[in-house]
């Protein structure tokens with residue numbers, strides 16, 4: 495059954511006087527083959543208790559504070575979000591997870607909509623901006639038609655949404671940007687695009703040809719299977735290899751820094767590397783092939799390919815597991831056996 499996600503806006507009234515401001519919320523509408531509405535779910539921010547920023551995450555619209563009155567579609571400033579080729583149910587799944595994480599985080603609700611006091615001012619509109627951002631939708635481009643940014647106060651306060659997210663993608667192609675905070679993102683199957691952004695993030699690509707980007711902070715990128723594109727960003731990043739290398743499983747690291755970054759190799763898969771710790775210097779070689787029987791990791795400096803060779807100069811062929819830049823001054827110290 496087809497689903498759509500719309501962003502809606504209701505005029506905010508204080509004691510029946512229109513404030514000139516709007517409250518934003520997201521609605522997923524599922525219809526059947528003849529266009530009848532089967533369900534309407536809502537994501538919205540709220541104030542809980544004295545000043546706690548809370549959420550309603552995927553509840554029924556009809557039993558939420560945003561339930562329909564006699565207002566028309568135009569009065570609700572409904573704009574259906576353009577999700578490209580993504581399925582609305584998949585996008586909603588990730589949106590709900592982030593809304594739940596916001597609810598659990600210790601974020602303060604602030605009504606300082608005139609920005610009179612400096613600090614982390616967040617309200618229900620900030621929640622909606624953060625939810626849109628998490629699934630890779632542009633915040634400015636997603637505002638409902640007829641609502642300007644100044645009419646949606648505290649929308650887009652992403653730098654203050656300090657949420658340590660745990661997010662799981664779907665079996666299909668996901669786009670996830672986990673924002674500030676130390677996040678764990680498991681993108682699941684499909685060709686996913688994941689950005690950890692600020693914080694020390696752990697990103698798992700699993701199967702599929704994924705695009706993983708750590709951003710600022712000390713990140714760990716677990717690309718899994720497929721031909722993945724990896725960027726650690728700034729900070730001390732670890733690129734973790736734990737799947738059997740093959741032609742269908744060669745990754746590309748776009749920004750490996752010898753000074754800052756490390757390649758981690760799982761010895762359950764790279765069985766000839768021995769026990770955990772820094773790779774032995776006798777097991778590393780720079781060249782196009784192993785030069786003696788103890789070599790295990792070979793860096794071809796001319797084309798930037800890293801090979802695993804389980805028996806050095808023995809009969810078993812080396813196998814490429816990732817491409818990095820050519821001409822780097824790699825040493826055994828760039829490799830950690832885990």
Ligand SMILES: [Ca+2]
Nearest residue numbers: 673690692693
């Ligand atoms: Ca992050």
Ligand SMILES: [Ca+2]
Nearest residue numbers: 699700717719
């Ligand atoms: Ca992958």
Ligand SMILES: [Ca+2]
Nearest residue numbers: 709711726728
């Ligand atoms: Ca990083």
